[in-house]
Amino acid sequence: MAPRKKLKGLVAATITPMTPDGKINLPVIRQYVDYLVNEQNVKNIFVNGTTGEGLSLNIQERKQLAEEWMCQGKDKLDHVIIHVGALNLPECQELARHAAAIGADGIAVIAPFFFKPTNKDELIAFMQKVASEAPEVPFYYYHIPPLTVRVEELLDGIKAQIPTFQGVKFSDTDLLDLAQCIHKNETGEFEFLYGVDEQLLGALALGANGAVGSTYNYLGRQTNLMLQAFAKPDLALAQQYQFLTGEFLNFVIKLGFGVAQTKAVMTSVSGIPMGPPRLPLVAASSEFIIKAKAKLDSIVWPNGD
Secondary structure (H helix, E strand, O other): OOOOOOOOEEEEEOOOOEOOOOOEOHHHHHHHHHHHHHHOOOOEEEEOOOOOOHHHOOHHHHHHHHHHHHHHHOOOOOEEEEEOOOOOHHHHHHHHHHHHHOOOOEEEEEOOOOOOOOOHHHHHHHHHHHHOOOOOOOEEEEEOHHHOOOHHHOOOOHHHHOOOEEEEEEOOOOHHHHHHHHHHOOOOOOEEEEOOHHHHHHHHHHOOOEEEEOHHHOOHHHHHHHHHHHHOOOHHHHHHHHHHHHHHHHHHHHHOOOHHHHHHHHHHHHOOOOOOOOOOOOOOOHHHHHHHHHHHHHOOOOOOO
């Protein structure tokens, strides 16, 4: 495999723009890429994941989105990671082959969550069958804790079974598991990208390489400043950014916050129409949109925004 640029820093979990009648809105993606790069200073993306409603899309839609992100991101984005997870193995394999064919910088797979793997050997066997369909593409495991085993259990000898294994999108609040993973990763062979935006600073302190999250679509600039403060190191300043991100998220979570509400916030902040979510999700209420916008506008960030 050719040498590659290490994936670090922020990775935006992209939203899937949709038209009012619920079709994917591909023409919006060019503007979306430019917004992430120029306004949020985010140059890595994670496509067709939870935030992107990937598992509510059909195979053709997922391929079209992957192609459009690759096309519009050419010479602008550093890494395009395509989530290829599905509830059945053949679809995962088809999406993995497609991602490889269009030149994706990485693929990621979530554990199946209807018929679930019951132990690490079953999970690794599933991942190996997917990864082998894209033998030149870095492979990331997308970890959501209710669906699977602890990540630390997976790492021993995993390169022998999945030679392209590159790291983990770690969407869990279990920092003990994350710490054990990083402790085992003494050579820095793997990348650990944290997926709980409101706890990112804690993960950075443990040695996470970066983060994948939905808030980096519209709070990427502020979170990048948190990363800079942490690297100086200026822990007090980094804490201010983390606390303020948490203040916003704590507020909207109490109102009811999910993919639909994320689409509404992104539309409000960026001015790019993200459209409604796909059923069974329903669009954010006008009351939510008003309250969330007012809350975000009221926050005074350390950089003066």
